[in-house]
Amino acid sequence: MIRPGKGAGFRMAWWRRKKQALEQTSESNKVSVPRGLWTKCDACGEITYTAEFVQNLRVCPVCGHHHVMPTKERIAAMLDPDSWQPLDLELRSGDPLGFRDQAAYSDRVAKADRSVGPTDAFTAGFGTIDGLDVSAGFFVFEYMGGSMGSVVGEKVTRVFERALERKIPAVIFSASGGARMQEGILSLMQMAKTSAARGRLRSAGIPYISVCLHPTTGGVAASFAMLGDVIIAEPRALVGFAGPRVVQQTIGQELPPGFQRAEFLLEHGMLDRIVGRLELRAQLGLMLRLLAGAPAKAAAALPAAPTG
Template sequence: MSWLDKVRNSLPFVPKRETPDNLWHKCPNCGTMLFTKEYEENQSVCPKCEHHGRIGPDARFDAIFDSGIYVPLPSPAVKEDPLKFRDSKRYPDRLKAARTATGEQDALINASGRIEGLKAVVGVQHFAFMGGSMGMAVGAAFVAGVEAAIAEQAPYIIFTAAGGARMQEGILSLMQMPRTTVAIQKLHETGLPYIVVLTDPTTGGVTASYAMLGDIQIAEPGALIGFAGQRVIESTIREKLPPGFQRAEYLLDHGMLDRVVHRHHLRAELANLIGFLCPAGAA
């Protein structure tokens, strides 16, 4: 036995240190490695390039409502798998996997609370739940959110994030477009505001319906917003699209949005809007 083996064998055994897989987060925009804890404490905004990451309902409600205090609204029950749809997996299996991964019943969650002392009902689409796709459950949750806002005499604020309609529900998912439009009209008839905050990404049938019907249209910086994809548009019109096409800043410059607001300033911005649009009933 060599002297090296003797020294090595005489050393106490030190087990390999295990590093959690989620300790670091790599910014998809600038590539900076960030501590996940610090990144989440910064509302999932990169401190170097200000890229706004995608966040779910819990993080959104904590950031928007006063002291993170809110009351979740129950998700309406709808018929699941009405078309008995199956692609590479059965639709119920996809729903089960999404619910296990996110802890949510479906892609749209509502909650009521106060924003700088003013009443509000807020809906948040969860992109991690099957791409935030719009099906019957999302349509029912949207209507329920509007009805809760009317009952509380508060504005309804929706944070959109979706890849479009849910293909597993076919025409039934597309029927949610007029359904949500009618709900918005009922909100308007009571004199209550409907405020839309478009987050990354908001596309497809969601963009073609309730995402673009707000009294005020706000977007987060850099959010992808559009109906068809860029490659589809370019192949249809046979032209190259301009830089930044379908991004929030481009839409603001072309009159599609009222404001682009940093995530850290959203709560104050929404409070100001609620105060302007319904000063009598929001307190």
């Protein structure tokens, strides 16, 4: 004879086992979907298959928003295949001031070396764009926000010096938060050092193209980044010395819409062109041929550049 309540207890025990099995199956199904399979656009919220997103140079195929691009991917996208020859790999940041805030500067550098690689915040070398030799440099924003210390300043200077030595154009892709505070006045001196090297290149009549990425600020924007024979920016890139909030607090006035964005700077004569990432390498190749007097493969005049 079954006691009252025993059947209900049996059914509850069965349901608990069934529920546990369903939960385990659900968790198993979740794990079976690889992480990072999809990427959500920061601007429009559209979800894109990550492999297609990366293949599209991290530009949203729906709204055209330009997302952050790792430096290795940018080098591969902007230079001809297998043409990159990195140099100055032996240069390392020192700690001349023995600087320490929440952590020692030397520890911050060591941490960045482990997570990004021992490139510091700038990688320089030779490559080709549309078959033309260039002395090129790329800021590594992943490394301490692309901040410019003594090593970065030396590498940028060498980009110009090698261009002068070989009589080939210089191209620099800037993305930086500005001078590196942990090196104090030594980092600020790099503004004058790099600008002087750029001046020697200009005196020799050798082209220099500056590409301003998001963001290009501080001492980098206040020196060589805005001294190109042609100054290009990606769409919506923030380019300026002090950030908009600092400017607004300093002058005590409301800033105009889009202040310090690439479109605002182009309208006010601070940039020559805004070029979307998908067209940038082709546009650079054509500009280099025009500046260097080399035969252009396409038109004799520069076409209007799409900004998406």
